Amino acid sequence: xxxxxxxxxxLTKNQSLVMNALSDAKTPLSxxxxxxxxxxxxxxxxxxxxxxxxxxxxxxxxxRLESLNAFxxxxxxxxxxxxxxxxxFTICEKCGSVQELLSDKLVGAMRNLADEIDFTxxxxxxxxxxxxxxxxxx
Amino acid sequence: xxxxxxxxxxLTKNQSLVMNALSDAKTPLSxxxxxxxxxxxxxxxxxxxxxxxxxxxxxxxxxRLESLNAFxxxxxxxxxxxxxxxxxFTICEKCGSVQELLSDKLVGAMRNLADEIDFTxxxxxxxxxxxxxxxxxx
DNA sequence: ATGCCACACGTTATACCATTACGCAATTAT
DNA sequence: ATAATTGCGTAATGGTATAACGTGTGGCAT
Ligand SMILES: [Zn+2]
Ligand SMILES: [Zn+2]
Ligand SMILES: [Zn+2]
Ligand SMILES: [Zn+2]
Numbered sequence: 570x571x572x573x574x575x576x577x578x579x580l581t582k583n584q585s586l587v588m589n590a591l592s593d594a595k596t597p598l599s600x601x602x603x604x605x606x607x608x609x610x611x612x613x614x615x616x617x618x619x620x621x622x623x624x625x626x627x628x629x630x631x632x633r634l635e636s637l638n639a640f641x642x643x644x645x646x647x648x649x650x651x652x653x654x655x656x657x658f659t660i661c662e663k664c665g666s667v668q669e670l671l672s673d674k675l676v677g678a679m680r681n682l683a684d685e686i687d688f689t690x691x692x693x694x695x696x697x698x699x700x701x702x703x704x705x706x707x
Numbered sequence: 708x709x710x711x712x713x714x715x716x717x718l719t720k721n722q723s724l725v726m727n728a729l730s731d732a733k734t735p736l737s738x739x740x741x742x743x744x745x746x747x748x749x750x751x752x753x754x755x756x757x758x759x760x761x762x763x764x765x766x767x768x769x770x771r772l773e774s775l776n777a778f779x780x781x782x783x784x785x786x787x788x789x790x791x792x793x794x795x796f797t798i799c800e801k802c803g804s805v806q807e808l809l810s811d812k813l814v815g816a817m818r819n820l821a822d823e824i825d826f827t828x829x830x831x832x833x834x835x836x837x838x839x840x841x842x843x844x845x
Numbered sequence: 846a847t848g849c850c851a852c853a854c855g856t857t858a859t860a861c862c863a864t865t866a867c868g869c870a871a872t873t874a875t
Numbered sequence: 876a877t878a879a880t881t882g883c884g885t886a887a888t889g890g891t892a893t894a895a896c897g898t899g900t901g902g903c904a905t
Binding site for chain 2: 635636657659662668670672674675678679681682683686687688689690691692693694695696697698699700701702705
Binding site for chain 2: 861862863864865
């Protein structure tokens with residue numbers, strides 16, 4: 570099967586459960602929070618969560634936020650089936666919401682910077698902390 | 708005392724020990740690695756390390772790498788005594804070395820991006836994974 | 846069908862990262 | 876002097892992630 574068609578349909582039971590938990594959440598979830606959420610569905614051990622998360626991240630359906638030790642459902646269809654080199658996340662310190670951005674300008678800036686110091690860029694972790702537009706006006 | 712003069716001289720014993728451990732290291736160190744390194748100097752518990760690290764980070768002498776859960780001595784004098792909003796780190800996946808960059812262009816790009824989506828930027832986590840110039844050849 | 850292989854799964858144990866809570870001593874401010 | 880602040884030591888706990896082992900299933904070459 571073409572790996573770019575309907576990956577979502579090929580998820581295993583555990584992967585689907587984790588995916589749905591993340592899709593329903595308004596903020597990123599830690600692996601152990603996911604475990605708690607899914608105890609009613611038979612989850613008993615962290616590894617069940619981590620194995621599902623590994624695959625979902627590999628598929629590009631979920632992203633890991635390094636500065637939060639947490640995971641979030643992808644908000645951008647183009648991530649599916651490929652690993653984007655440069656994604657930017659904004660994280661609101663007030664409401665915890667996350668926004669995912671793919672910016673050509675940003676990708677260019679990163680590439681240039683890497684080139685200047687002869688660094689072979691494989692992957693970027695870009696996570697901006699601050700206050701989102703909703704919370705700013707509160 | 709003016710907190711912008713010779714912060715390095717005002718470190719406590721534990722802070723100095725941790726600072727030296729990080730300065731001597733060729734790669735970032737985890738808190739527990741630092742603990743092991745300093746056992747001969749009387750360190751017995753993680754908290755001794757974490758308390759020192761908290762202060763050193765506050766002083767701008769040490770930076771935390773979120774994607775590694777590890778700490779690195781600052782390579783850029785201008786960080787001392789202030790918190791830079793935007794620092795970029797490159798992390799070599801082969802040798803583990805880290806390079807710290809302060810780029811005006813990058814800061815501008817981040818600010819613009821934040822402005823575009825009405826996000827009040829407080830702090831950036833930017834960590835690029837790849838291969839450094841030394842490791843690239845051979 | 847048989848044997849083999851790849852893969853998802855379940856469980857237990859362990860390793861690694863970080864903080865809370867308590868008490869004490871030294872320093873600094875009033 | 877007294878109070879507030881800060882650094883320190885220790886023990887306990889909480890949060891994050893992986894290692895190691897075994898089971899079951901489906902695909903597939905023989
Ligand atoms: Zn995405
Ligand atoms: Zn918000
Ligand atoms: Zn610095
Ligand atoms: Zn290298």
